[in-house]
Amino acid sequence: MPHCYTALEELIYTFGGPWLFGLLLSGLLILLALVLSVARMKFAGTDELPGPAPTQQGSQIDHSFPFLESLNEVLETNRAEESHGHVHRMYFMGPNTFSEPWHLPHTPAEQITEIVYEDAFNRFVDEINTLAAYQWWEGSIYSILCILAYPLAWSWQQWRRRKKLQRLREFVRSEYDHSCLRSCRSRALYEGLKVTATPDLMLGYLDFFLGGDEKRPDLPPRLRQRFPMSLIFGGDGSYMAPFSLHSDSVLTSLMSQV
Structure with a gap:
Protein backbone atom coordinates (compact mmCIF):
# COMPACT_ATOMS: atom_id res chain seq x y z
CA MET A 1 0.00 0.00 0.00
CA PRO A 2 1.27 3.48 -0.78
CA HIS A 3 2.33 5.56 2.18
CA CYS A 4 -0.06 8.51 2.55
CA TYR A 5 1.13 11.79 4.06
CA TRP A 19 15.22 19.15 10.44
CA LEU A 20 15.34 21.73 7.68
CA PHE A 21 11.72 22.69 8.28
CA GLY A 22 12.41 23.09 12.01
CA LEU A 23 15.40 25.34 11.36
CA LEU A 24 13.41 27.42 8.89
CA LEU A 25 10.51 27.78 11.33
CA SER A 26 12.87 28.77 14.16
CA GLY A 27 14.47 31.40 11.96
CA LEU A 28 11.09 32.86 11.06
CA LEU A 29 10.05 32.99 14.72
CA ILE A 30 13.29 34.72 15.71
CA LEU A 31 12.91 37.21 12.86
CA LEU A 32 9.32 37.94 13.90
CA ALA A 33 10.36 38.42 17.52
CA LEU A 34 13.12 40.79 16.41
CA VAL A 35 10.73 42.87 14.30
CA LEU A 36 8.17 43.10 17.11
CA SER A 37 10.84 43.96 19.67
CA VAL A 38 12.31 46.75 17.55
CA ALA A 39 8.84 48.08 16.74
CA ARG A 40 7.88 48.21 20.40
CA MET A 41 11.16 49.90 21.28
CA LYS A 42 10.63 52.55 18.61
CA PHE A 43 6.98 53.33 19.24
CA ALA A 44 6.56 52.63 22.96
CA GLY A 45 8.53 54.84 25.31
CA THR A 46 8.37 55.27 29.04
CA ASP A 47 5.17 56.19 30.82
CA GLU A 48 6.35 59.80 31.10
CA LEU A 49 6.76 61.46 27.76
CA PRO A 50 8.58 64.75 27.37
CA GLY A 51 6.27 67.71 27.59
CA PRO A 52 5.67 70.04 24.70
CA ALA A 53 8.28 72.65 24.04
CA PRO A 54 7.68 76.10 25.49
CA THR A 55 5.83 78.48 23.24
CA GLN A 56 8.18 80.95 21.60
CA GLN A 57 7.68 84.61 22.28
CA GLY A 58 5.39 86.12 19.72
CA SER A 59 3.88 82.82 18.61
CA GLN A 60 0.21 82.94 17.74
CA ILE A 61 -2.43 80.94 19.61
CA ASP A 62 -5.77 80.16 18.03
CA HIS A 63 -8.12 82.36 20.07
CA SER A 64 -11.16 80.68 18.56
CA PHE A 65 -10.62 77.93 21.14
CA PRO A 66 -10.26 79.73 24.51
CA PHE A 67 -10.11 76.48 26.49
CA LEU A 68 -7.03 75.43 24.51
CA GLU A 69 -5.43 78.79 25.18
CA SER A 70 -6.09 78.42 28.92
CA LEU A 71 -4.64 74.91 28.96
CA ASN A 72 -1.55 76.14 27.15
CA GLU A 73 -1.10 78.93 29.71
CA VAL A 74 -1.40 76.45 32.59
CA LEU A 75 1.20 74.14 31.05
CA GLU A 76 3.52 77.07 30.40
CA THR A 77 3.17 78.24 34.01
CA ASN A 78 3.83 74.77 35.44
CA ARG A 79 6.92 74.27 33.31
CA ALA A 80 8.24 77.72 34.17
CA GLU A 81 7.73 77.18 37.91
CA GLU A 82 9.38 73.76 37.75
CA SER A 83 12.42 75.04 35.85
CA HIS A 84 12.81 78.09 38.11
CA GLY A 85 13.00 75.83 41.16
CA HIS A 86 15.40 73.34 39.57
CA VAL A 87 18.80 73.20 41.27
CA HIS A 88 20.70 70.20 39.95
CA ARG A 89 20.38 66.99 37.95
CA MET A 90 22.27 63.98 39.29
CA TYR A 91 22.70 61.16 36.79
CA PHE A 92 22.60 57.52 37.78
CA MET A 93 25.77 55.57 37.11
CA GLY A 94 25.47 52.29 35.24
CA PRO A 95 23.49 51.39 32.08
CA ASN A 96 20.62 49.79 34.05
CA THR A 97 21.51 46.21 33.13
CA PHE A 98 21.32 43.10 35.29
CA SER A 99 25.09 43.08 35.78
CA GLU A 100 25.45 46.89 36.10
CA PRO A 101 22.30 48.34 37.67
CA TRP A 102 21.74 52.01 38.34
CA HIS A 103 23.43 53.46 41.41
CA LEU A 104 24.05 56.90 42.86
CA PRO A 105 27.29 58.16 44.42
CA HIS A 106 27.21 58.74 48.17
CA THR A 107 29.00 62.07 47.98
CA PRO A 108 26.51 64.86 47.21
CA ALA A 109 27.39 67.11 44.31
CA GLU A 110 28.66 70.60 45.06
CA GLN A 111 25.47 72.11 43.64
CA ILE A 112 23.25 70.46 46.28
CA THR A 113 25.43 70.59 49.39
CA GLU A 114 23.50 73.65 50.60
CA ILE A 115 20.05 72.05 50.27
CA VAL A 116 20.63 68.52 51.66
CA TYR A 117 21.81 66.95 54.91
CA GLU A 118 24.79 64.80 54.03
CA ASP A 119 24.12 61.96 56.50
CA ALA A 120 20.46 61.68 55.51
CA PHE A 121 21.47 61.92 51.85
CA ASN A 122 23.81 58.94 52.27
CA ARG A 123 20.98 56.90 53.77
CA PHE A 124 18.72 57.94 50.91
CA VAL A 125 21.35 56.83 48.38
CA ASP A 126 21.65 53.45 50.13
CA GLU A 127 17.90 52.92 49.81
CA ILE A 128 17.87 53.98 46.17
CA ASN A 129 20.80 51.73 45.27
CA THR A 130 19.15 48.79 47.02
CA LEU A 131 15.92 49.30 45.10
CA ALA A 132 17.74 49.78 41.80
CA ALA A 133 19.58 46.45 42.09
CA TYR A 134 18.15 43.43 40.28
CA GLN A 135 17.48 39.99 41.71
CA TRP A 136 19.68 37.07 40.66
CA TRP A 137 16.82 35.25 38.92
CA GLU A 138 16.15 38.23 36.65
CA GLY A 139 19.67 38.07 35.28
CA SER A 140 19.48 34.27 35.01
CA ILE A 141 16.36 34.42 32.85
CA TYR A 142 18.02 37.04 30.68
CA SER A 143 21.11 34.85 30.18
CA ILE A 144 18.99 31.86 29.18
CA LEU A 145 16.94 33.92 26.73
CA CYS A 146 20.13 35.36 25.21
CA ILE A 147 21.10 31.81 24.21
CA LEU A 148 17.67 30.70 23.02
CA ALA A 149 16.26 33.88 21.45
CA TYR A 150 18.00 37.22 21.88
CA PRO A 151 14.99 39.39 20.87
CA LEU A 152 13.01 37.84 23.70
CA ALA A 153 15.92 38.57 26.04
CA TRP A 154 15.86 42.23 25.00
CA SER A 155 12.11 42.43 25.60
CA TRP A 156 12.55 40.84 29.02
CA GLN A 157 15.28 43.32 29.93
CA GLN A 158 13.20 46.31 28.81
CA TRP A 159 10.22 45.07 30.80
CA ARG A 160 12.29 44.69 33.97
CA ARG A 161 13.86 48.11 33.38
CA ARG A 162 10.42 49.69 33.11
CA LYS A 163 9.30 47.98 36.30
CA LYS A 164 12.45 49.16 38.07
CA LEU A 165 11.88 52.76 36.99
CA GLN A 166 8.27 52.64 38.17
CA ARG A 167 9.39 51.26 41.54
CA LEU A 168 11.97 54.01 42.01
CA ARG A 169 9.45 56.70 41.09
CA GLU A 170 6.89 55.30 43.49
CA PHE A 171 9.43 55.19 46.30
CA VAL A 172 10.63 58.77 45.82
CA ARG A 173 7.16 60.18 45.19
CA SER A 174 5.14 58.58 47.98
CA GLU A 175 7.25 56.39 50.29
CA TYR A 176 10.43 58.33 51.05
CA ASP A 177 10.00 61.04 53.71
CA HIS A 178 12.44 63.44 51.95
CA SER A 179 14.40 63.78 55.17
CA CYS A 180 17.61 64.49 53.26
CA LEU A 181 16.29 67.90 52.15
CA ARG A 182 16.77 70.97 54.31
CA SER A 183 13.53 72.56 53.13
CA CYS A 184 10.71 72.08 55.65
CA ARG A 185 8.15 72.58 52.90
CA SER A 186 9.70 69.87 50.72
CA ARG A 187 9.73 67.41 53.60
CA ALA A 188 6.12 68.18 54.49
CA LEU A 189 4.78 67.94 50.93
CA TYR A 190 7.08 65.12 49.75
CA GLU A 191 8.46 67.36 47.02
CA GLY A 192 11.89 68.37 45.80
CA LEU A 193 13.02 65.05 44.30
CA LYS A 194 12.05 63.52 40.98
CA VAL A 195 13.32 60.36 39.25
CA THR A 196 13.17 60.29 35.46
CA ALA A 197 14.79 58.33 32.63
CA THR A 198 15.30 58.50 28.90
CA PRO A 199 12.87 56.55 26.67
CA ASP A 200 15.40 53.72 26.21
CA LEU A 201 15.45 53.24 30.04
CA MET A 202 19.25 53.14 30.09
CA LEU A 203 20.00 56.64 31.39
CA GLY A 204 18.31 57.72 34.61
CA TYR A 205 18.63 60.90 36.61
CA LEU A 206 17.44 62.48 39.84
CA ASP A 207 16.32 66.12 39.76
CA PHE A 208 16.56 68.36 42.83
CA PHE A 209 14.15 71.27 43.29
CA LEU A 210 13.85 74.06 45.82
CA GLY A 211 11.02 73.95 48.32
CA GLY A 212 10.48 77.70 48.31
CA ASP A 213 11.46 78.40 51.93
CA GLU A 214 15.26 78.33 51.59
CA LYS A 215 15.58 82.15 51.56
CA ARG A 216 18.74 81.97 49.47
CA PRO A 217 19.02 84.71 46.84
CA ASP A 218 21.69 82.74 44.97
CA LEU A 219 19.40 79.71 44.53
CA PRO A 220 18.46 78.41 42.10
CA PRO A 221 21.46 79.30 39.92
CA ARG A 222 20.78 81.06 36.66
CA LEU A 223 21.47 79.29 33.39
CA ARG A 224 24.77 81.07 32.76
CA GLN A 225 25.99 79.99 36.20
CA ARG A 226 25.34 76.34 35.32
CA PHE A 227 27.78 76.36 32.41
CA PRO A 228 29.55 74.20 31.50
CA MET A 229 26.50 71.91 31.59
CA SER A 230 26.77 68.17 31.00
CA LEU A 231 24.28 66.66 28.55
CA ILE A 232 24.68 62.89 28.66
CA PHE A 233 23.62 60.69 25.77
CA GLY A 234 21.29 57.77 26.36
CA SER A 253 12.59 75.36 30.00
CA LEU A 254 16.09 75.99 31.33
CA MET A 255 17.46 76.54 27.85
CA SER A 256 14.66 79.00 27.10
CA GLN A 257 15.98 81.31 29.84
CA VAL A 258 18.76 82.53 27.56
Missing part, protein backbone atom coordinates in the same frame (compact mmCIF):
# COMPACT_ATOMS: atom_id res chain seq x y z
CA THR A 6 -1.02 14.23 5.94
CA ALA A 7 -1.18 17.86 4.87
CA LEU A 8 1.31 18.82 7.59
CA GLU A 9 3.74 16.09 6.57
CA GLU A 10 3.47 17.16 2.94
CA LEU A 11 4.36 20.71 3.99
CA ILE A 12 7.31 19.53 6.08
CA TYR A 13 8.80 17.37 3.33
CA THR A 14 8.21 20.11 0.77
CA PHE A 15 10.78 22.21 2.66
CA GLY A 16 13.36 19.44 2.92
CA GLY A 17 12.29 17.32 5.85
CA PRO A 18 11.77 17.76 9.60
CA GLY A 235 21.76 54.35 24.79
CA ASP A 236 24.95 52.36 24.38
CA GLY A 237 25.62 52.87 20.67
CA SER A 238 24.30 49.46 19.64
CA TYR A 239 21.69 48.66 16.99
CA MET A 240 19.01 48.04 19.61
CA ALA A 241 19.91 51.12 21.68
CA PRO A 242 21.66 53.79 19.59
CA PHE A 243 23.03 56.94 21.18
CA SER A 244 20.33 59.57 21.66
CA LEU A 245 20.11 62.98 23.31
CA HIS A 246 16.87 63.32 25.24
CA SER A 247 15.32 66.73 25.90
CA ASP A 248 12.68 66.84 28.63
CA SER A 249 10.49 69.71 29.80
CA VAL A 250 12.89 70.83 32.56
CA LEU A 251 15.88 71.01 30.24
CA THR A 252 13.86 72.75 27.54
Whole structure:
Protein backbone atom coordinates (compact mmCIF):
# COMPACT_ATOMS: atom_id res chain seq x y z
CA MET A 1 0.00 0.00 0.00
CA PRO A 2 1.27 3.48 -0.78
CA HIS A 3 2.33 5.56 2.18
CA CYS A 4 -0.06 8.51 2.55
CA TYR A 5 1.13 11.79 4.06
CA THR A 6 -1.02 14.23 5.94
CA ALA A 7 -1.18 17.86 4.87
CA LEU A 8 1.31 18.82 7.59
CA GLU A 9 3.74 16.09 6.57
CA GLU A 10 3.47 17.16 2.94
CA LEU A 11 4.36 20.71 3.99
CA ILE A 12 7.31 19.53 6.08
CA TYR A 13 8.80 17.37 3.33
CA THR A 14 8.21 20.11 0.77
CA PHE A 15 10.78 22.21 2.66
CA GLY A 16 13.36 19.44 2.92
CA GLY A 17 12.29 17.32 5.85
CA PRO A 18 11.77 17.76 9.60
CA TRP A 19 15.22 19.15 10.44
CA LEU A 20 15.34 21.73 7.68
CA PHE A 21 11.72 22.69 8.28
CA GLY A 22 12.41 23.09 12.01
CA LEU A 23 15.40 25.34 11.36
CA LEU A 24 13.41 27.42 8.89
CA LEU A 25 10.51 27.78 11.33
CA SER A 26 12.87 28.77 14.16
CA GLY A 27 14.47 31.40 11.96
CA LEU A 28 11.09 32.86 11.06
CA LEU A 29 10.05 32.99 14.72
CA ILE A 30 13.29 34.72 15.71
CA LEU A 31 12.91 37.21 12.86
CA LEU A 32 9.32 37.94 13.90
CA ALA A 33 10.36 38.42 17.52
CA LEU A 34 13.12 40.79 16.41
CA VAL A 35 10.73 42.87 14.30
CA LEU A 36 8.17 43.10 17.11
CA SER A 37 10.84 43.96 19.67
CA VAL A 38 12.31 46.75 17.55
CA ALA A 39 8.84 48.08 16.74
CA ARG A 40 7.88 48.21 20.40
CA MET A 41 11.16 49.90 21.28
CA LYS A 42 10.63 52.55 18.61
CA PHE A 43 6.98 53.33 19.24
CA ALA A 44 6.56 52.63 22.96
CA GLY A 45 8.53 54.84 25.31
CA THR A 46 8.37 55.27 29.04
CA ASP A 47 5.17 56.19 30.82
CA GLU A 48 6.35 59.80 31.10
CA LEU A 49 6.76 61.46 27.76
CA PRO A 50 8.58 64.75 27.37
CA GLY A 51 6.27 67.71 27.59
CA PRO A 52 5.67 70.04 24.70
CA ALA A 53 8.28 72.65 24.04
CA PRO A 54 7.68 76.10 25.49
CA THR A 55 5.83 78.48 23.24
CA GLN A 56 8.18 80.95 21.60
CA GLN A 57 7.68 84.61 22.28
CA GLY A 58 5.39 86.12 19.72
CA SER A 59 3.88 82.82 18.61
CA GLN A 60 0.21 82.94 17.74
CA ILE A 61 -2.43 80.94 19.61
CA ASP A 62 -5.77 80.16 18.03
CA HIS A 63 -8.12 82.36 20.07
CA SER A 64 -11.16 80.68 18.56
CA PHE A 65 -10.62 77.93 21.14
CA PRO A 66 -10.26 79.73 24.51
CA PHE A 67 -10.11 76.48 26.49
CA LEU A 68 -7.03 75.43 24.51
CA GLU A 69 -5.43 78.79 25.18
CA SER A 70 -6.09 78.42 28.92
CA LEU A 71 -4.64 74.91 28.96
CA ASN A 72 -1.55 76.14 27.15
CA GLU A 73 -1.10 78.93 29.71
CA VAL A 74 -1.40 76.45 32.59
CA LEU A 75 1.20 74.14 31.05
CA GLU A 76 3.52 77.07 30.40
CA THR A 77 3.17 78.24 34.01
CA ASN A 78 3.83 74.77 35.44
CA ARG A 79 6.92 74.27 33.31
CA ALA A 80 8.24 77.72 34.17
CA GLU A 81 7.73 77.18 37.91
CA GLU A 82 9.38 73.76 37.75
CA SER A 83 12.42 75.04 35.85
CA HIS A 84 12.81 78.09 38.11
CA GLY A 85 13.00 75.83 41.16
CA HIS A 86 15.40 73.34 39.57
CA VAL A 87 18.80 73.20 41.27
CA HIS A 88 20.70 70.20 39.95
CA ARG A 89 20.38 66.99 37.95
CA MET A 90 22.27 63.98 39.29
CA TYR A 91 22.70 61.16 36.79
CA PHE A 92 22.60 57.52 37.78
CA MET A 93 25.77 55.57 37.11
CA GLY A 94 25.47 52.29 35.24
CA PRO A 95 23.49 51.39 32.08
CA ASN A 96 20.62 49.79 34.05
CA THR A 97 21.51 46.21 33.13
CA PHE A 98 21.32 43.10 35.29
CA SER A 99 25.09 43.08 35.78
CA GLU A 100 25.45 46.89 36.10
CA PRO A 101 22.30 48.34 37.67
CA TRP A 102 21.74 52.01 38.34
CA HIS A 103 23.43 53.46 41.41
CA LEU A 104 24.05 56.90 42.86
CA PRO A 105 27.29 58.16 44.42
CA HIS A 106 27.21 58.74 48.17
CA THR A 107 29.00 62.07 47.98
CA PRO A 108 26.51 64.86 47.21
CA ALA A 109 27.39 67.11 44.31
CA GLU A 110 28.66 70.60 45.06
CA GLN A 111 25.47 72.11 43.64
CA ILE A 112 23.25 70.46 46.28
CA THR A 113 25.43 70.59 49.39
CA GLU A 114 23.50 73.65 50.60
CA ILE A 115 20.05 72.05 50.27
CA VAL A 116 20.63 68.52 51.66
CA TYR A 117 21.81 66.95 54.91
CA GLU A 118 24.79 64.80 54.03
CA ASP A 119 24.12 61.96 56.50
CA ALA A 120 20.46 61.68 55.51
CA PHE A 121 21.47 61.92 51.85
CA ASN A 122 23.81 58.94 52.27
CA ARG A 123 20.98 56.90 53.77
CA PHE A 124 18.72 57.94 50.91
CA VAL A 125 21.35 56.83 48.38
CA ASP A 126 21.65 53.45 50.13
CA GLU A 127 17.90 52.92 49.81
CA ILE A 128 17.87 53.98 46.17
CA ASN A 129 20.80 51.73 45.27
CA THR A 130 19.15 48.79 47.02
CA LEU A 131 15.92 49.30 45.10
CA ALA A 132 17.74 49.78 41.80
CA ALA A 133 19.58 46.45 42.09
CA TYR A 134 18.15 43.43 40.28
CA GLN A 135 17.48 39.99 41.71
CA TRP A 136 19.68 37.07 40.66
CA TRP A 137 16.82 35.25 38.92
CA GLU A 138 16.15 38.23 36.65
CA GLY A 139 19.67 38.07 35.28
CA SER A 140 19.48 34.27 35.01
CA ILE A 141 16.36 34.42 32.85
CA TYR A 142 18.02 37.04 30.68
CA SER A 143 21.11 34.85 30.18
CA ILE A 144 18.99 31.86 29.18
CA LEU A 145 16.94 33.92 26.73
CA CYS A 146 20.13 35.36 25.21
CA ILE A 147 21.10 31.81 24.21
CA LEU A 148 17.67 30.70 23.02
CA ALA A 149 16.26 33.88 21.45
CA TYR A 150 18.00 37.22 21.88
CA PRO A 151 14.99 39.39 20.87
CA LEU A 152 13.01 37.84 23.70
CA ALA A 153 15.92 38.57 26.04
CA TRP A 154 15.86 42.23 25.00
CA SER A 155 12.11 42.43 25.60
CA TRP A 156 12.55 40.84 29.02
CA GLN A 157 15.28 43.32 29.93
CA GLN A 158 13.20 46.31 28.81
CA TRP A 159 10.22 45.07 30.80
CA ARG A 160 12.29 44.69 33.97
CA ARG A 161 13.86 48.11 33.38
CA ARG A 162 10.42 49.69 33.11
CA LYS A 163 9.30 47.98 36.30
CA LYS A 164 12.45 49.16 38.07
CA LEU A 165 11.88 52.76 36.99
CA GLN A 166 8.27 52.64 38.17
CA ARG A 167 9.39 51.26 41.54
CA LEU A 168 11.97 54.01 42.01
CA ARG A 169 9.45 56.70 41.09
CA GLU A 170 6.89 55.30 43.49
CA PHE A 171 9.43 55.19 46.30
CA VAL A 172 10.63 58.77 45.82
CA ARG A 173 7.16 60.18 45.19
CA SER A 174 5.14 58.58 47.98
CA GLU A 175 7.25 56.39 50.29
CA TYR A 176 10.43 58.33 51.05
CA ASP A 177 10.00 61.04 53.71
CA HIS A 178 12.44 63.44 51.95
CA SER A 179 14.40 63.78 55.17
CA CYS A 180 17.61 64.49 53.26
CA LEU A 181 16.29 67.90 52.15
CA ARG A 182 16.77 70.97 54.31
CA SER A 183 13.53 72.56 53.13
CA CYS A 184 10.71 72.08 55.65
CA ARG A 185 8.15 72.58 52.90
CA SER A 186 9.70 69.87 50.72
CA ARG A 187 9.73 67.41 53.60
CA ALA A 188 6.12 68.18 54.49
CA LEU A 189 4.78 67.94 50.93
CA TYR A 190 7.08 65.12 49.75
CA GLU A 191 8.46 67.36 47.02
CA GLY A 192 11.89 68.37 45.80
CA LEU A 193 13.02 65.05 44.30
CA LYS A 194 12.05 63.52 40.98
CA VAL A 195 13.32 60.36 39.25
CA THR A 196 13.17 60.29 35.46
CA ALA A 197 14.79 58.33 32.63
CA THR A 198 15.30 58.50 28.90
CA PRO A 199 12.87 56.55 26.67
CA ASP A 200 15.40 53.72 26.21
CA LEU A 201 15.45 53.24 30.04
CA MET A 202 19.25 53.14 30.09
CA LEU A 203 20.00 56.64 31.39
CA GLY A 204 18.31 57.72 34.61
CA TYR A 205 18.63 60.90 36.61
CA LEU A 206 17.44 62.48 39.84
CA ASP A 207 16.32 66.12 39.76
CA PHE A 208 16.56 68.36 42.83
CA PHE A 209 14.15 71.27 43.29
CA LEU A 210 13.85 74.06 45.82
CA GLY A 211 11.02 73.95 48.32
CA GLY A 212 10.48 77.70 48.31
CA ASP A 213 11.46 78.40 51.93
CA GLU A 214 15.26 78.33 51.59
CA LYS A 215 15.58 82.15 51.56
CA ARG A 216 18.74 81.97 49.47
CA PRO A 217 19.02 84.71 46.84
CA ASP A 218 21.69 82.74 44.97
CA LEU A 219 19.40 79.71 44.53
CA PRO A 220 18.46 78.41 42.10
CA PRO A 221 21.46 79.30 39.92
CA ARG A 222 20.78 81.06 36.66
CA LEU A 223 21.47 79.29 33.39
CA ARG A 224 24.77 81.07 32.76
CA GLN A 225 25.99 79.99 36.20
CA ARG A 226 25.34 76.34 35.32
CA PHE A 227 27.78 76.36 32.41
CA PRO A 228 29.55 74.20 31.50
CA MET A 229 26.50 71.91 31.59
CA SER A 230 26.77 68.17 31.00
CA LEU A 231 24.28 66.66 28.55
CA ILE A 232 24.68 62.89 28.66
CA PHE A 233 23.62 60.69 25.77
CA GLY A 234 21.29 57.77 26.36
CA GLY A 235 21.76 54.35 24.79
CA ASP A 236 24.95 52.36 24.38
CA GLY A 237 25.62 52.87 20.67
CA SER A 238 24.30 49.46 19.64
CA TYR A 239 21.69 48.66 16.99
CA MET A 240 19.01 48.04 19.61
CA ALA A 241 19.91 51.12 21.68
CA PRO A 242 21.66 53.79 19.59
CA PHE A 243 23.03 56.94 21.18
CA SER A 244 20.33 59.57 21.66
CA LEU A 245 20.11 62.98 23.31
CA HIS A 246 16.87 63.32 25.24
CA SER A 247 15.32 66.73 25.90
CA ASP A 248 12.68 66.84 28.63
CA SER A 249 10.49 69.71 29.80
CA VAL A 250 12.89 70.83 32.56
CA LEU A 251 15.88 71.01 30.24
CA THR A 252 13.86 72.75 27.54
CA SER A 253 12.59 75.36 30.00
CA LEU A 254 16.09 75.99 31.33
CA MET A 255 17.46 76.54 27.85
CA SER A 256 14.66 79.00 27.10
CA GLN A 257 15.98 81.31 29.84
CA VAL A 258 18.76 82.53 27.56
